Each structure stands twice: as structure tokens, then as C-alpha cells.
Amino acid sequence: MSMRQPNPRRSAPPAPVAAGRAANGEGLRTDAPRRAGLATFLLVTIGIACLARLLYWQVLDRQRLLDAAQAQAAQSIVEAPVRGTITDSSGTVVLATTVLRQRLTARPVAIPAAERPAIAKRLAELVGGGATAEASFGALLASGRAWGVLHPGLEDDPAARVREAIAAGELPGIGLEQVRFRSYPQPGGVGGTSLASQLLGFVNADGVGQYGVEGYYDAALAGAARVTSIERAADGSLKTTESAAGRPSADLRLCIDARVQAMVEQEAAVAGISDGAESVSVVVMDPYTGAIISSASWPSYDANDYAAVASRNPQLLADPTISSTYEPGSVMKAITAVAALEDGVATPQSLYQDEKVLLLDNGASKVRNANLQSRGTLSLTEALAYSRNVVFTKVALQLGATTASAADRLYASWLRFGIGGQTGVDLAGEERGIARDPGAERWRQIDLANASFGQGVSTTLMQLAVAYSAMVNGGILVRPRVVAAVDGVPTPITARGAATTPEVSRQMIQMTAAAPKIVPLYQRLAALPAYVYGGKTGTAQIWRKDANGGQGAFDERHYNFTFVGWFGKTAPDYVIAVSIRRATPVVHGPGLMENRIESFELFRRVAQDLISVYGITPASVSDGRSTSPAHPGSPEPSAPALPAVGGVPLLPVRPGRPG
Numbered sequence: 001m002s003m004r005q006p007n008p009r010r011s012a013p014p015a016p017v018a019a020g021r022a023a024n025g026e027g028l029r030t031d032a033p034r035r036a037g038l039a040t041f042l043l044v045t046i047g048i049a050c051l052a053r054l055l056y057w058q059v060l061d062r063q064r065l066l067d068a069a070q071a072q073a074a075q076s077i078v079e080a081p082v083r084g085t086i087t088d089s090s091g092t093v094v095l096a097t098t099v100l101r102q103r104l105t106a107r108p109v110a111i112p113a114a115e116r117p118a119i120a121k122r123l124a125e126l127v128g129g130g131a132t133a134e135a136s137f138g139a140l141l142a143s144g145r146a147w148g149v150l151h152p153g154l155e156d157d158p159a160a161r162v163r164e165a166i167a168a169g170e171l172p173g174i175g176l177e178q179v180r181f182r183s184y185p186q187p188g189g190v191g192g193t194s195l196a197s198q199l200l201g202f203v204n205a206d207g208v209g210q211y212g213v214e215g216y217y218d219a220a221l222a223g224a225a226r227v228t229s230i231e232r233a234a235d236g237s238l239k240t241t242e243s244a245a246g247r248p249s250a251d252l253r254l255c256i257d258a259r260v261q262a263m264v265e266q267e268a269a270v271a272g273i274s275d276g277a278e279s280v281s282v283v284v285m286d287p288y289t290g291a292i293i294s295s296a297s298w299p300s301y302d303a304n305d306y307a308a309v310a311s312r313n314p315q316l317l318a319d320p321t322i323s324s325t326y327e328p329g330s331v332m333k334a335i336t337a338v339a340a341l342e343d344g345v346a347t348p349q350s351l352y353q354d355e356k357v358l359l360l361d362n363g364a365s366k367v368r369n370a371n372l373q374s375r376g377t378l379s380l381t382e383a384l385a386y387s388r389n390v391v392f393t394k395v396a397l398q399l400g401a402t403t404a405s406a407a408d409r410l411y412a413s414w415l416r417f418g419i420g421g422q423t424g425v426d427l428a429g430e431e432r433g434i435a436r437d438p439g440a441e442r443w444r445q446i447d448l449a450n451a452s453f454g455q456g457v458s459t460t461l462m463q464l465a466v467a468y469s470a471m472v473n474g475g476i477l478v479r480p481r482v483v484a485a486v487d488g489v490p491t492p493i494t495a496r497g498a499a500t501t502p503e504v505s506r507q508m509i510q511m512t513a514a515a516p517k518i519v520p521l522y523q524r525l526a527a528l529p530a531y532v533y534g535g536k537t538g539t540a541q542i543w544r545k546d547a548n549g550g551q552g553a554f555d556e557r558h559y560n561f562t563f564v565g566w567f568g569k570t571a572p573d574y575v576i577a578v579s580i581r582r583a584t585p586v587v588h589g590p591g592l593m594e595n596r597i598e599s600f601e602l603f604r605r606v607a608q609d610l611i612s613v614y615g616i617t618p619a620s621v622s623d624g625r626s627t628s629p630a631h632p633g634s635p636e637p638s639a640p641a642l643p644a645v646g647g648v649p650l651l652p653v654r655p656g657r658p659g
Contacts, residue, residue: 079225426481
């Protein structure tokens with residue numbers, strides 16, 4: 001039986017239910033107009049927002065966008081000059097220069113923690129430095145920082161070893177960058193130091209000079225970068241514009257003699273170690289031109305490794321000759337003598353009665369000599385040689401009809417010799433010292449007494465060198481200078497004022513020359529046979545604020561020893577200032593102390609070094625009138641400067657020699 005198949009071409013009738021809903025109107029949407037309105041509103045709102053944003057870009061933010069577009073089409077080129085070179089007085093010994101090195105960097109965050117110790121060890125093997133370097137590298141890697149500097153400037157050989165290890169995949173996260181590196185190539189007088197490091201200073205990782213010559217002359221040494229911009233115009237052409245002209249760096253030639261500097265650094269180290277001292281400093285100065293021929297201190301440091309020094313012992317970075325102030329003691333008696341000679345209240349032959357005890361302030365205060373003894377009747381010259389506190393208290397009291405007027409007179413002499421003011425030396429970091437003004441705080445008799453022999457006042461060694469230079473050069477206070485020439489142009493010799501008269505200067509030469517001949521110990525240890533020489537000692541106790549349960553007390557074991565002297569063929573050609581700080585002498589009794597190397601003995605040793613280096617031949621002893629200096633390069637006499645007070649340079653003139 002056959003079945004009939006349906007015709008697929010015939011449409012099926014609509015479903016009865018659907019047809020019924022359509023007929024009743026139940027399948028039609030009633031919210032279509034509302035949805036269409038909402039869509040239109042959204043489209044209009046978006047359009048308005050786009051138009052508003054476009055208006056903002058075209059009008060309000062137009063300049064910024066133009067600048068950004070221009071920046072994308074422009075390139076800035078910065079050409080920084082190579083930092084200037086520093087040489088010694090000869091112009092041939094390079095003390096500081098700039099070289100290309102490789103900075104060793106790390107990305108600790110990119111190094112797995114488990115691998116960091118092994119990488120630190122491997123780096124130490126490649127770079128050198130042993131356990132210390134390994135610990136330093138390990139600490140930085142362990143920090144997990146994003147980036148850090150492991151070594152500021154590797155030399156070629158270790159850099160090549162590191163580069164090979166990086167290429168071999170041994171040092172993930174480690175990199176090398178070529179940088180300009182400041183190099184101090186001359187070894188110092190003591191192992192592990194660079195020559196004249198505290199005087200020169202250093203250049204930090206940002207390329208900025210710090211301390212000393214590098215800090216003072218940073219702008220000249222660094223120069224200024226030339227900045228040019230290359231812009232691409234709309235037509236594709238390039239336009240070059242110079243936005244900063246730049247300035248070339250300057251080279252410096254110092255007054256420092258590298259030969260003398262190395263020898264003086266050795267002398268300072270030997271004295272410091274022998275005397276158990278905290279530090280030793282020496283300044284060698286031409287008293288007529290202000291040229292600093294040597295400025296050395298022990299301990300010193302290697303300026304090539306300044307970062308390690310800064311983390312280990314940052315005090316070493318500062319130059320003690322200009323930044324460390326202290327009570328100088330009896331070297332200040334010479335200035336007290338100058339004031340008395342100027343006022344005519346004393347002559348070098350004036351007689352004074354030395355005493356064991358001098359009562360002051362109506363018996364409330366006492367002054368004693370260091371050895372607690374009296375030497376009887378002494379001339380002013382003998383009192384200076386034997387450094388009698390009692391006599392110089394009497395001299396200071398003679399300076400005025402009242403204690404106040406005498407104090408004002410002594411203080412005025414201090415200022416004329418530069419005490420209490422900066423010397424103006426061309427080194428960064430100079431301190432002023434402390435010179436208490438009696439006009440601001442009234443001095444008692446005991447204050448005047450202490451001031452007369454160098455207590456209650458603090459100075460730097462550079463100030464003392466400058467003051468004694470004025471004392472023996474005819475009375476002119478000269479600004480000390482370390483730099484002899486900038487790019488071949490000589491620095492001026494600057495006289496800051498008249499400290500005293502030529503006649504008093506002659507008298508002080510004679511008085512200070514007599515001291516080493518009067519005192520047997522000086523005659524034995526400070527003698528320079530066949531040359532003229534002189535000077536004054538200073539011994540000072542050290543006050544410890546933390547002693548005696550915080551109430552303070554004098555240190556019974558350590559003392560500061562100073563000697564400021566001069567020498568030459570027939571007249572003062574060089575001033576040598578010596579400071580031995582916190583030395584540990586053998587004390588035999590009150591005022592009887594012995595160092596293995598005395599301050600005046602160190603003076604003699606430095607003088608002999610100068611004689612050897614410059615080949616200064618002996619000459620017959622003169623009456624103190626000056627001839628041309630033994631060392632080269634000093635000027636001939638010229639007009640004196642105008643009077644001045646304090647440390648402000650006045651006139652760039654060349655001071656004359658004493659009569």
C-alpha cells in the first residue's frame with residue numbers, strides 16, 4: 001500500500017496560537033519609540049563630547065600639542081666639555097685629569113635571590129678587592145633594588161674580564177657603561193693615598209667638584225655644555241638651533257710643587273705616627289706672593305676611591321689646614337708683641353719681671369707659666385723665646401689704660417692679621433675660626449691674659465701661616481693662593497691690607513730669629529746652619545666636654561703642638577706652619593713634655609726638604625733685610641696695599657719686601 005508524500009513546495013499554514021496573538025495585538029513591542037530616543041540622545045551626547053574635546057585640543061591645549069609634536073620632530077644634542085686638567089707648578093706633573101672608564105652596574109631585582117651571592121663572589125674575582133669587594137657587591141645585590149652602581153669606574157683590564165663573563169652568560173643583571181672618570185694619577189707620600197688629595201678634593205658621581213680645588217673651581221673646571229636642537233620641518237628639511245652656547249673647561253696650574261708635596265706628606269706621616277698623634281698638618285707658603293707651595297696632612301686618602309672613604313671615614317675628605325680650628329697657644333704671643341711694639345709701650349729689649357703667679361681681677365684670677373716657675377728678669381725677646389705667660393699678660397695689660405681698652409687694642413691686631421676671618425684661600429670649605437670680640441662681650445683681666453698667649457681663641461693652620469707671613473714680609477697681609485694660573489692666565493697676587501709696619505716687621509724677624517738661639521732645645525732640633533731662620537712654638541691643652549661626668553676637663557694625656565717659622569738664604573723666603581694635633585708626649589713634669597718628633601723639629605725637616613729640592617745654597621747671614629727669594633717665580637717689590645680688616649681681599653697688588 002502506497003502512502004502519499006507531502007508537497008514540500010506548499011507552505012504550512014500559520015500556527016493557530018501565533019495567529020491568534022497577532023490578531024489580538026499581543027506580539028507587538030510598545031517601547032520602540034522610547035528606545036530610539038535614548039539611542040539618539042546617546043549619539044548626540046557622544047558627538048557633543050567629541051566636539052568639546054576637539055575644541056579643547058584645537059584651542060585651549062593647542063600650544064602643548066604643538067610643542068609635543070615639535071619635540072617628536074626635534075632632537076636635542078648635549079655636548080659637555082671634558083673637565084679641565086690640574087697640574088703642579090711645573091705644568092708637567094698631572095695631578096687630576098679625566099679618563100674614560102667603565103661603570104659597573106647591576107639590576108638586583110632581575111637576579112634570582114639564590115644566585116646573588118655567587119655573582120658577588122665572581123665579580124670580586126674579576127674586579128679584585130677580595131672579601132671587602134665581595135661583601136660590598138653582595139650587599140647591593142641583596143637589596144633587590146631596581147638599579148645600582150657596583151663600581152664607579154673600572155679600568156680597561158678588569159672591565160674586559162667582566163665583559164667576557166657577561167657575554168658568556170655568567171653575570172645576569174650585570175652591565176657596563178662607558179663614563180668619564182676623574183683620575184688622580186700621582187701616588188701620595190704615604191701608601192694608599194693620592195698626592196695632595198685633601199687639597200685637591202674630588203669629583204662625585206654627578207660630575208660635581210667637592211672640597212678643595214675641585215670644589216672651589218668647579219665651574220671653571222667643568223665648563224658648560226653646548227646644547228643644540230635639530231628640528232624637522234613640515235617639508236622634511238632639518239633646522240639646527242643652538243639653545244646654549246656652552247663654555248669650554250679650564251685647565252689649572254697650581255702653586256703646589258709635586259716634589260715638595262710628596263716629601264712633606266711623608267714628613268707629616270712620620271711625625272704623626274712617631275708622636276701618637278691624631279693628625280699632623282703642614283703648610284709651606286711664599287710670604288710675599290701668597291703662593292702655597294705645599295699643603296699636606298696626615299692621615300690622608302686616595303681621591304680615586306673617595307666613595308669608600310666617604311662611607312668609612314668621611315672626616316678625611318676635608319682639608320684640616322683650612323677646616324679644622326683649634327686653640328693655637330703661644331704662637332699668638334707674637335701678635336701680642338706686635339701690638340706692644342706698634343704702640344711704643346715696649347721694645348725688643350724692654351725688661352719684665354717674670355713671676356710664678358700673677359694675680360688678676362683683684363685676686364680672683366691667677367696666671368702661671370707652663371712650668372710653674374719664674375725666670376726672673378727677661379727682655380721681651382727672651383720672654384718670647386721662653387714663652388712666658390706671665391710676661392705676656394703684663395705686656396697685654398700695657399696696651400690700654402683700662403682692661404677694656406687693652407682688649408680692644410689686642411683684638412684689633414688679631415683682625416689686622418686675619419684672625420677670626422677667612423684667609424680667602426682658593427679652596428672650598430674654609431672655616432673662620434673664633435675670635436671673641438671684647439666689644440660684644442666684655443673681657444675680664446683673665447680673658448685678656450688668656451688671649452695674650454693664645455687661649456680662648458681658635459684659628460686654622462692656614463690663618464697662622466698667613467699671619468706670620470705678614471709678620472715677616474714687611475707687614476702686608478697677603479691672600480694665600482693655591483692656583484697659579486687658569487688656562488695660562490696668572491692669578492693675581494692680592495694684598496688684603498697692612499697688618500703692621502715695615503719697622504715692626506723687621507723687629508719681629510729679629511725677635512723670632514733669636515728664639516732658636518736662646519733656647520738650647522730649639523738650637524739643637526730646629527737649627528739650620530748657614531741659613532737665617534726663626535719662629536715661635538705653641539703648646540695647648542685640649543678641653544674635653546665629655547670628661548668629668550659631662551662637666552668637662554682638660555685632657556691630661558694629649559696636647560696640640562704648633563710651630564710657625566720662616567727661613568731663607570739671607571731673609572725670610574718661606575713660611576712653614578706645623579700643627580701636631582692630639583699628640584701623646586712623654587710628660588716629665590709641669591711644662592716639660594717631650595715628643596719623639598717636636599713641632600720645631602718637623603719645621604727643620606721640611607725646610608731641609610725645600611733646600612734639597614730647590615738647591616738653595618747657604619749665604620752669609622744678613623741683618624734681616626731681604627734679597628730675592630731662593631725659589632723661582634717670586635715677584636719684585638711693589639707698592640703696599642691699603643689697610644683692611646678681616647678676610648676680605650681688597651687690591652690685587654704685589655706687596656713689597658721689608659726695607
